[in-house]
Amino acid sequence: MNKxxxxxxKCELKYSIEPSFYTGSMYVSYAVGIAFAVATYVLLLIFGYASNPMTIFISIVAVLAVSFPYIGAVxxxxxxxxxxxxxxxxxxxxKDDSRA
Incomplete structure (x- = not known):
């Protein structure tokens, strides 16, 4: 997933500087996941569904599960x-080479 x-x-740039280069993206993934969770919570507050902690928890887990491939790629x-x-x-x- 997310190869x-x-x-x-086109330009032969090597995308991986060293083995396990993209392991550091886990830290970025954590921050992006937190941003998605906070956004979900704020939307629940705005629409009035944040009264039950279980509803909040299930909503955040569902959003993170659905958006996992996108979060990994980003x-x-x-x-x-x-x-x-x-x-x-x-x-x-x-760009000039691709036109020719």
Missing amino acids: VKEHCP SKSIWAHLFFKYQPQIAKQV
């Missing part, structure tokens, strides 16, 4: 963006 390609198909993307910097000249070269 990361070895290299970029976490890996955020983690990678901390280490891989955007280089406009390479992006322009790849």
Whole structure:
């Protein structure tokens, strides 16, 4: 689930700096999961369903279970963006090569 390609198909950038590189994305995943849980709780408060703690718990667990693949993918993307910097000249070269 959430496999990361070895290299970029256009510019050959290696996506994994070292073995187990994306293990650090677990920390990002935790933060993103907390954000989803807080957002769920706030929505329950707004719509008036936050009166029962079991309802809150089940709602948060359900939202996290459904959004787990998305959270994993976003976490890996955020983690990678901390280490891989955007280089406009390479992006322009790849764009020009794809037009030809």
